[in-house]
């Protein structure tokens with residue numbers, strides 16, 4: 001059995017490979033496939049080892065802008081944070097009031113279809129490492145479903161390949 005040192009108490013802890021709900025990224029429905037989790041029997045600490053976090057966040061941002069489903073509030077918030085922008089900065093780019101952006105992010109207001117596409121385009125243009133994907137994603141815009149809402153994004157953090165479940 002694989003063991004690793006617990007970063008909280010220093011005890012030797014059990015390492016388990018499995019799927020992990022990556023809620024820390026701000027999206028509720030991201031499942032990382034086959035990551036190693038440390039379970040410490042001594043202090044109860046559970047920690048996940050995520051390799052290449054920057055690359056993983058980029059792959060998640062791409063998965064969100066490329067999804068054939070309407071953007072949800074948490075998607076917009078996640079993408080804005082990927083751009084390292086405040087609500088005021090992002091709202092300024094989209095030419096909307098900060099209050100409207102806040103309502104989108106909190107699912108209090110439905111995001112219009114054109115705003116949805118504008119958000120994706122801005123993120124592709126400005127998001128770290130996404131510009132090269134712009135043509136491919138923009139050309140797939142007609143595939144965005146009008147009403148369907150996605151389930152989870154199942155992401156393999158090793159290969160950075162993903163599926164919409």
Ligand SMILES: [Zn+2]
Nearest residue numbers: 006009040043
């Ligand atoms: Zn511990």
